[in-house]
Every structure is written in C-alpha cells, then in structure tokens.
Amino acid sequence: MSQDEYRDTGPHRETLGSSFAAHTGDTGAAFEQRNASPEDPDEGARRKRRRRFWIVLAVVALLAIFIVYRLTSPSSSKPSAGAVGGRGQQGPAAITTAETTTGNMNVYVDALGTVTPVATVTLYSQITGRVMAVHYSEGQIVAKGQALVDIDPRPYQATLTQAEGQLQRDQGVLAQAKMDLARYQAAFARNAIAKQQLDDQEQAVAQDEGTVKADQGTVDYDRVQLSYCHIVAPISGKVGLRLVDPGNTVFSGSSSTLVVITQLKPITVVFNVSEDDLPQVQEQLKVNKRLEVDAFDRSNEKKVGTGTLTSLDNQIDTTTGTVKFRAEFANQDLGLFPNQFVNTQLLVRTLQNVTLVPNAAVQHNGTAAFVYIVNSNSTVGVQPITTLTNDENNTAAQGVNSGVTLATSGFDRLENGAKVEVHNRKPKSGGQGAAGGSSPGNAAP
Numbered sequence: 001m002s003q004d005e006y007r008d009t010g011p012h013r014e015t016l017g018s019s020f021a022a023h024t025g026d027t028g029a030a031f032e033q034r035n036a037s038p039e040d041p042d043e044g045a046r047r048k049r050r051r052r053f054w055i056v057l058a059v060v061a062l063l064a065i066f067i068v069y070r071l072t073s074p075s076s077s078k079p080s081a082g083a084v085g086g087r088g089q090q091g092p093a094a095i096t097t098a099e100t101t102t103g104n105m106n107v108y109v110d111a112l113g114t115v116t117p118v119a120t121v122t123l124y125s126q127i128t129g130r131v132m133a134v135h136y137s138e139g140q141i142v143a144k145g146q147a148l149v150d151i152d153p154r155p156y157q158a159t160l161t162q163a164e165g166q167l168q169r170d171q172g173v174l175a176q177a178k179m180d181l182a183r184y185q186a187a188f189a190r191n192a193i194a195k196q197q198l199d200d201q202e203q204a205v206a207q208d209e210g211t212v213k214a215d216q217g218t219v220d221y222d223r224v225q226l227s228y229c230h231i232v233a234p235i236s237g238k239v240g241l242r243l244v245d246p247g248n249t250v251f252s253g254s255s256s257t258l259v260v261i262t263q264l265k266p267i268t269v270v271f272n273v274s275e276d277d278l279p280q281v282q283e284q285l286k287v288n289k290r291l292e293v294d295a296f297d298r299s300n301e302k303k304v305g306t307g308t309l310t311s312l313d314n315q316i317d318t319t320t321g322t323v324k325f326r327a328e329f330a331n332q333d334l335g336l337f338p339n340q341f342v343n344t345q346l347l348v349r350t351l352q353n354v355t356l357v358p359n360a361a362v363q364h365n366g367t368a369a370f371v372y373i374v375n376s377n378s379t380v381g382v383q384p385i386t387t388l389t390n391d392e393n394n395t396a397a398q399g400v401n402s403g404v405t406l407a408t409s410g411f412d413r414l415e416n417g418a419k420v421e422v423h424n425r426k427p428k429s430g431g432q433g434a435a436g437g438s439s440p441g442n443a444a445p
Contacts, residue, residue, distance in 0.1 A: 092419035095410040097374055098358040099403060105354055105396040107389050108345040109281065111325070113271030113295065115340040118328075119235050119263040125250035126228045127151060136259065138242050142233045149258055151250065153229035160222035167215035174208035181205050237263040262338050267331045269295055269307065271344045272322035280348055281312075281325075293327035295336065296343040304335040309346065356394040361406035362387065371400060372407035372414050374422070380407055382416045 129151040136148050181201045187193045233239075240260040250256060273281065284291055291309040296302060307329035316323050325346070329336055336342070361371050362385070369387050372380040385399035400406075407414060414420070 092378065092421040093410050093413040094423050095374075095380075095407045095414070095420050097405050097422055098361060098408050099405050100358075100400055101356045101394075102353055102402040103356050103394075105351045105356065105389055105391070105394070107348045107351060109273055109277045109348055111271040111273050111344050111346070113269040113327075113342050113344040115295075115336045115338055115342060116268050116270045116326075117237075117262045117264065117338045118266060118268055119237070120338075121234055121237075121261045123148070123231060123234075123258045123261070124256070125151065125231075125254060125258060126252055127156065127225055127250075128252045129153075129155065129229065129250065131244055131246050131248045131250060133246055134242065134244060136239050136242075138240070139238065141238050141264075142236065142261065144233055144236045146233045147230065148233055148239075149231040149244065151229040151231070153226055156222065156226040156229060160219065160226055163215065163218040163222045167212065167219050170208065170211045170215050174205070174212050177201070177205045177208045231258065233261055235261055235263055236265075237261040264334055264336075264338070265331050266328050267336050267338070268310070269293070269327050269329065269336070269342060269344060271325050271327070271346075272317070272320065273325050273346070275316050275321050275323060277348075278316075278323055281346070284348060285309075285312075292347045294345045294347070295327075295329065296345070298341055298343070300343045304342065305329045305331060351388060351396055354388065354396040355398070355400055355402050357385065357397045357400060357406065358408060359390060359393060359395055360408040362395050362397070363411060369397070372411070373400070374405040374407055374420065378420055378422075379417055380414055380420055 131149060132152050133150040134148070135146075135150070136142060142148070181198075181204075184193060184198045184201045188195065188198045238261070240262070243257050243259060244250065250258065281291070293307045293309055294303055295305045295307065297304055307327040309325060310328045311326045313324035327344070327346075357371060363370055363372070368384060370382055370384045373383050374380055383400055385397040388396040388398065390396065407420065410420070
C-alpha cells in the first residue's frame with residue numbers, strides 16, 4: 001500500500017477504534033491502559049496461598065494412607081505365642097482349667113425371715129393404787145415368778161379383813177342353825193314337835209349355808225385383788241424400758257403399761273417360702289423328717305443360729321404366692337433379737353454322690369447349660385449338662401463324669417474343636433462331702 005492509500009485509510013481506522021471503544025463502554029485510552037497494565041498483586045498472592053494449601057493437604061493425605069497401610073499390613077507385626085486363633089488371629093487359645101469331683105450337695109430353700117418371740121406379755125394394772133416399788137432394771141432378764149412392781153396393798157388388805165369377819169360371823173350362825181336342826185330331828189323322832197317346825201329349821205340351815213358361800217366368794221375376790229398389788233413376771237424373758245416409777249398412781253382398766261416382757265429363749269423365725277417349693281418340703285414332712293433351718297444376718301455372711309422347722313401356715317398368701325413357715329431356735333447366745341430381719345436357709349434334702357462342677361466352668365445359652373471339656377489333644381469340646389443345684393463354689397450337674405478337665409476361662413475364644421493352651425492350671429475345687437447349696441428354683445430345668 002502506498003503512503004497515500006495508508007493515509008486515506010487513517011480515518012477509517014480511527015472510526016473502527018472509536019466504534020470498539022463505544023461497544024465495550026471504555027474509551028480508547030482506558031482500553032489501551034488496561035491492555036498495557038501488569039497483573040493485580042493481591043490476586044497473585046491469593047493464588048499462591050491456594051496452591052500451597054492444596055499441596056499441604058495432598059501431603060497429609062498421602063501420609064495418612066501410608067500409616068494405615070503399615071498398621072494393617074500382615075508383615076508389620078508378629079503374633080505372640082499363645083495368641084488367639086481364628087478370624088485372622090493365630091495360635092491356640094490360652095485357658096485355665098479345673099476338674100470335676102464327686103461329693104454331696106445340700107439342697108436349700110432360701111427365704112427372708114423375721115425373728116418372732118414365742119411370747120410377748122404386756123402388763124397393766126388391774127387395781128387402782130400408788131406404786132410402792134419397782135423391782136426390775138431396764139433390759140433385765142427376769143425369771144418366771146420374779147417380782148416386778150408393788151402397789152400399795154393396805155386398802156385391799158382392809159377390805160379382805162372385813163370380808164373374812166363377815167364370813168366368820170355367818171359361819172357361826174350356820175353352825176347354830178345346824179345344832180337346832182339336830183335337836184328338832186331328835187324331838188320329831190319322839191313326836192315332840194310338829195313336822196312343820198322341822199321343815200322350817202331345815203330351810204334355815206340352807207339359807208345360812210348360802211350366806212356363808214357368798215361370804216367365802218367375797219373373801220376370795222378380795223384376796224385376788226390383794227394379789228394384784230404384787231406383780232410378778234408371768235414368763236421368763238427380757239423386760240423393756242422402764243415405764244413406771246415409785247410414787248405414781250396407776251388405775252384399774254387404764255391403758256398405761258407397767259412393763260413388757262419378751263421371751264428370748266427359745267425364739268422363732270417366721271419366713272415366707274414360694275409355693276413352688278412347698279411340694280418338696282411337704283414330701284419331707286410326710287415322713288416326719290426333721291428339717292434344719294439356718295439363720296444368717298442381713299449381709300448373709302454370718303450365721304446367727306440353727307433351728308428346726310416347727311410348723312407351716314394353713315394357706316397360701318394370694319398376694320405374694322408364698323407360705324409362712326415357722327422355725328424354732330434355742331437362742332442360748334441371744335444372737336437372734338425380736339423383729340430382726342434375717343436370711344434363712346431351709347435344708348430340704350442332700351444329694352448323695354453327685355458330680356460337682358466348678359461354677360466358673362458352667363456356661364449358659366439361654367436356659368441350657370454346657371461346659372467345655374479339655375481333650376488330651378489340646379482341643380475343647382462342648383458338653384451339655386443339667387444343673388441340679390449349686391453353692392458358692394460348685395454346681396451339682398448331670399451329663400458330665402467325675403475327674404473330667406474343664407475350661408474355666410477364655411470362653412470368648414472357644415468353640416467346639418478349638419485348639420487351646422493351658423496356663424496356670426488350677427487345683428481340683430470342691431471335694432468329697434461338699435456342703436451348701438441354693439434353692440432348687442435356681443437350677444436349670
């Protein structure tokens with residue numbers, strides 16, 4: 001293009017630039033300035049920070065993946081001797097063992113009881129008078145017939161003397177009437193008097209006899225009233241707190257208590273037994289078997305007495321489904337106290353020569369019981385058993401023989417045929433003639 005032609009196109013070029021500037025909303029100068037200016041420094045800094053953040057995040061993710069891989073890698077750790085076998089773990093299961101034995105096992109019925117005195121006597125005053133003396137101390141053990149309280153006897157002694165005097169007078173009148181009757185009978189026999197006079201004298205004697213009898217009753221009554229002035233213990237037992245002092249006036253028919261006596265030797269325990277246990281107890285009572293009852297304290301650790309079952313209630317309590325039993329205890333050491341709560345064990349019978357399994361070896365699957373028998377090839381086998389009763393150490397069971405080695409720990413890693421390794425073998429538990437037991441209601445069916 002020649003210089004003239006270029007010059008001619010100049011206006012057109014300017015017109016095109018003006019149109020582009022008008023379309024973008026910028027002036028030509030602003031357009032050229034934007035194209036010529038460098039990148040914004042703040043925007044560049046933000047882009048750099050974002051790149052560093054993603055780089056750090058990627059490094060952390062790679063490090064976490066590496067750690068997880070090292071922890072889960074089979075070659076990262078070696079199983080120790082005796083490690084659990086199965087499900088990705090190696091080695092036999094470590095267990096402890098015990099052996100079954102043969103012995104006797106007592107069958108008990110457990111129940112809660114209350115100590116109940118054989119007799120409790122509350123003494124009241126049967127006369128009115130002033131208390132002269134109190135002969136007992138608080139909490140004293142008194143014997144039957146021992147003096148307790150004296151009430152002023154003088155008014156009652158005077159009344160008795162009057163009654164005795166009247167009786168003596170009327171007895172004299174009666175004696176005179178009887179002598180006259182004897183004379184009349186002799187005279188009538190000689191026809192000296194009329195029959196009417198004899199009959200009148202006979203009735204006079206009868207009247208005097210009635211008067212004397214009434215006088216005798218009055219004397220007896222006054223003697224009884226006088227005896228009430230001297231109060232004695234009707235039973236042997238322990239007196240309670242002191243309720244009356246000398247100088248106080250007591251009244252006949254009053255509700256004021258003079259003294260309370262509770263019999264402690266012997267003493268009884270009343271306890272409630274479930275109706276489910278009633279048949280086996282009655283079975284023993286039908287053959288007149290003497291059933292022993294042990295009483296323990298509230299913690300069920302210390303035995304406080306041994307007694308004998310004496311009686312049963314005549315009906316079942318429908319609200320609780322239990323029957324009341326009563327046992328008598330000699331209580332020579334006064335270990336049982338009235339209204340004390342105790343735990344009782346009624347010995348129903350004794351299982352002879354049964355297999356005793358350590359409680360630690362017995363496992364349950366619902367209502368079924370089983371044990372793990374340790375075989376000679378260091379494996380275990382599942383053996384179902386039937387439990388009869390148990391005590392704090394052993395369980396009487398059927399389905400397993402005596403002298404069998406059983407697993408007593410590590411059950412979470414055992415199954416039929418699992419390999420085991422015995423550690424800390426325990427000596428035989430239980431023994432011949434093992435005593436104790438729990439309620440048959442706790443035994444598996």
